[in-house]
Amino acid sequence: MSLRALRTLLAIAQHGSFVRAAEAVHLTQSAVSLQVKSLEDDFNTHLFDRSRRVPVLTDAGHVAVERAREIIALYDGIAAEIGGDSELRGRLKIGAIHTALAGCLPAALAALGTEHPHLRLTIASGMSAELAARVETGELDVAITTELVKPHPYGLVSTALYEEGFWIVAPQAYAGQDLQALLAQQPFIRFDRRAWAGRTIERELRRMRLRVQTSMELDSQEAIIQMVAGGLGMSVIPLAWAQVQRLTGLVCAPFGTPQTTRRVVLLEREDRALGRLAAALAHAVSAHAPTR
Incomplete structure (x- = not known):
């Protein structure tokens, strides 16, 4: 079992097909299939029902996806935990609504990058509901959205920003x-x-x-x-x-x-695997939040 195979499994669960997952993880479709076969051999069970036109997760597959999500989150959080008391390291995948991107977020990210040069940040834009769903599935680590509005994904917590x-x-x-x-x-x-x-x-x-x-x-x-x-x-x-x-x-x-x-918040999953990184982002955004 490899972390790359687990990331591939999460990509399939997110995108709904081997083809789209292959594009997302930059592999060929045959390589994706081999990784899934390797996981199934390791777990001694089928993760997908292949009798249908579109592969569907089996009960065992759903369990594997949930555990893979936990494992990847823990792994990605290791660098943040051992990077010393002051400097943060690791990767943080951030989603943000358009008003944040057009407002205080660029300055906040610049300040965060100056303070923690070994922190790797990737940014995606979208509407709040979409970003919340991507945090829930693990595609994003955190998202800057408006305060949760029903119906919304469960298992998320928020920190008020501005x-x-x-x-x-x-x-x-x-x-x-x-x-x-x-x-x-x-x-x-x-x-x-x-x-x-x-x-x-x-x-x-x-x-x-x-x-x-x-x-x-x-x-x-x-x-x-x-x-x-x-x-x-x-x-x-x-x-x-x-x-x-x-x-x-x-x-x-x-x-x-x-x-x-409306209140703008930082959304993350309840497990808060990247808690230190998320807290640093929240602090930077709050420090550069609009005032008038």
């Missing part, structure tokens, strides 16, 4: 007008309601008894900003304070009275 606001954004032509009142009159470009932020916006619109005229529904803040800048409507989106300051060609106003906010 808060950010929801903002009404409108074309420059509406400068000086009551943007909140205009929401019910102008075409509304809606943030995807499958996203946690989209659900928060929808809930607040209902609380305010605002009936909006949805013209489109998008899952990208950048795309929404471009649509609004093109004069195609108004929107409500979460923005880091740094993003608000950089907006050009648009006007914006706080959404809700008082302004609707």
Whole structure:
């Protein structure tokens, strides 16, 4: 049994096929099959039901995946534990929402890298719900997301980092007008309601008894900003304070009275195998969190 074979097993469980797993771990499909066969020989059992078109984990396979996840997490955490009292070592796979990437995260990562030069960081972006699921499956070690919104994956814990606001954004032509009142009159470009932020916006619109005229529904803040800048409507989106300051060609106003906010947190699994690394990241982000 090898760690590489266990990582391959996790990739198959995550991606749902040997072909996609091979791409993810940079191996040929035949090499992936050989690694699975090696694990099955070691465990003396079948890990996949191959009678179906798409390989499906057997009961034993599900157990093997859970244990593999624990073993890999423990192994990846060794470097953090033996790197000395001050300097951290090891690898941390981080997921982050777009507002964090456009806000305080770059400065926080730069500071973390300067303080711990032997710490290897990889970054992936996405929406909160997607990132939480990737932490749950072990694809990511931690994720900077909004606070958990039901339904959400179980077995996760969060550390509060900072808060950010929801903002009404409108074309420059509406400068000086009551943007909140205009929401019910102008075409509304809606943030995807499958996203946690989209659900928060929808809930607040209902609380305010605002009936909006949805013209489109998008899952990208950048795309929404471009649509609004093109004069195609108004929107409500979460923005880091740094993003608000950089907006050009648009006007914006706080959404809700008082302004609707969301808490940004660091998500990790309950086992906290990379606890020291995650704690260092949380400290760096909090130190560079937006204030105004």
